[in-house]
Amino acid sequence: MDLDTREWQRRDASHHLHPFTDHQQLRDKGARIITRGEGVYLIDSEGRRILDGMAGLWCVNMGYGREELIAAAERQMRELPYYNLFFQTAHPPAIELAGLLAEVTPPGFNQVFFTGSGSECNDTVLRMVRHYWACQGKPERQVIISRRNAYHGSTVAGASLGGMRGMHEQGSLPIPGIVHIDQPYHFGEGQGMSPHEFGVARARQLEQKLLELGPDKVAAFIGEPIQGAGGVIIPPESYWPEVQRICDHYGILLIADEVICGFGRTGSWFGCDTFGIRPDFMCLAKGITSGYVPLGAVMVSDRVAGVIERGGEFAHGFTYSGHPVSCAVAIANIRLMQKESIVKRVHDRIAPYLQRRWAELSALPIVGETRGKGMVAALEIVQDKHSKTRFPATAHAGLTCREFCFDNGLVMRAVGDTMIISPPLVITETEVDNLVDLARRSLELTAERLLV
Ligand code: PXG
Numbered sequence: 128m129d130l131d132t133r134e135w136q137r138r139d140a141s142h143h144l145h146p147f148t149d150h151q152q153l154r155d156k157g158a159r160i161i162t163r164g165e166g167v168y169l170i171d172s173e174g175r176r177i178l179d180g181m182a183g184l185w186c187v188n189m190g191y192g193r194e195e196l197i198a199a200a201e202r203q204m205r206e207l208p209y210y211n212l213f214f215q216t217a218h219p220p221a222i223e224l225a226g227l228l229a230e231v232t233p234p235g236f237n238q239v240f241f242t243g244s245g246s247e248c249n250d251t252v253l254r255m256v257r258h259y260w261a262c263q264g265k266p267e268r269q270v271i272i273s274r275r276n277a278y279h280g281s282t283v284a285g286a287s288l289g290g291m292r293g294m295h296e297q298g299s300l301p302i303p304g305i306v307h308i309d310q311p312y313h314f315g316e317g318q319g320m321s322p323h324e325f326g327v328a329r330a331r332q333l334e335q336k337l338l339e340l341g342p343d344k345v346a347a348f349i350g351e352p353i354q355g356a357g358g359v360i361i362p363p364e365s366y367w368p369e370v371q372r373i374c375d376h377y378g379i380l381l382i383a384d385e386v387i388c389g390f391g392r393t394g395s396w397f398g399c400d401t402f403g404i405r406p407d408f409m410c411l412a413k414g415i416t417s418g419y420v421p422l423g424a425v426m427v428s429d430r431v432a433g434v435i436e437r438g439g440e441f442a443h444g445f446t447y448s449g450h451p452v453s454c455a456v457a458i459a460n461i462r463l464m465q466k467e468s469i470v471k472r473v474h475d476r477i478a479p480y481l482q483r484r485w486a487e488l489s490a491l492p493i494v495g496e497t498r499g500k501g502m503v504a505a506l507e508i509v510q511d512k513h514s515k516t517r518f519p520a521t522a523h524a525g526l527t528c529r530e531f532c533f534d535n536g537l538v539m540r541a542v543g544d545t546m547i548i549s550p551p552l553v554i555t556e557t558e559v560d561n562l563v564d565l566a567r568r569s570l571e572l573t574a575e576r577l578l579v
Contacts, residue, residue: 136160140153169538177537178561180548183418188413188552189552196456210451221451224457225238227458227461232397236409236428245280247445248412249280255425255427255435259434259435269344270345271346272333273350275308276290276310276357278356279349290357308335311362311366313326314496314507324365327366333374351387351398352398355386358542367402380431386410409426411424416456467553469553480556481559485499488566493508493510494507502549503549506570507545524577525546527577537565
């Protein structure tokens, strides 16, 4: 179908409910219609090229239009478009991918449970953690500790594990047995402490919460190595080692939600490698297939898998757990990453370049801080650079900047007044220059509009 923009928008408004969207606002404005992708660029229904600074939703790591991934999907669809992994059955793509994941994940991860998404990974992990403790004769270990402003998905367990107040308010969440501590967000909540002190202080909240609940009631701690959707919250260096120490000391399981950080985003294969975390579970999705088809995978450590394997039937699974087409694309995606040494390229070349260029934006009068790691970065829009005072909420500084970005041909996300990027890992130096120039122009326009 080849319709003009207005007709697409009319049809969209007639029948389509969007995720995380105020439909009144959307209907007034009309949706942006994206029709194609090429490399790091999107093309919209007006034929405009837009640099995708978010890699879709943090997932199109290898860029749009990769023939290897397209061919793998087509081949698998012809061979076996669907079969399940229930009832003592398996298929070649799931078996091959499980082995490949064991190869690329850190030592001690040799078992994988497939799902269809990041949210399903976190639902799986919640059930598996409690099942693990029940198998160990400790069914009273139920509570999972998470963090405010974490994002772990939109299913009931995912949204409950997440720490988004707006999500909890809709639908009586969180479900019982999930509690939240504060996030390691130094710019927003540092209270005059040094990053080091603040990192330790925020990690120690885990210990305080454990002691308050009784350590024998606590099953696990869950965290994103870097919080993505919460605004690219990069914890101080002191944070994760202290969290790890506490988890080890009290014997609670550590779940790393690597849905965004996994597959090269932070400059190593996994966020755990970057931060030296030794988790019991890793939740993977998004970059596992570069977003071409849906897939999630829960990596289960040897210590946990040994118990689960001896624990009888784990009554859990999805129709699309390890869908053959998704697994075939994931295999092709990981092989392509290996062939192009993409993680090394990110680490040695393109991430340092991106971070150097991004940091230049900190000189702008409305930028209070820039930060980044690997191929994610953020900046804080402020009214007063020296006191780091924010604009009043009514100014909608972040959304204003986001609109200027779109108009200038750049996708950059706003989380409140924090602007964030997570471009495809295959972005070139010239494209990074283009991204930073477009971001600068949009920030200047935002300043002109707001600093009157
Ligand atoms: N964990 C993390 C860390 C995520 O970022 C999920 C789990 C859930 O994955 P699924 O595949 O169920 O969506 C995510 C997803 C945003 C945004 O606005 C971020 C996500 C999803 C939608 C929007 O930044 N992350």
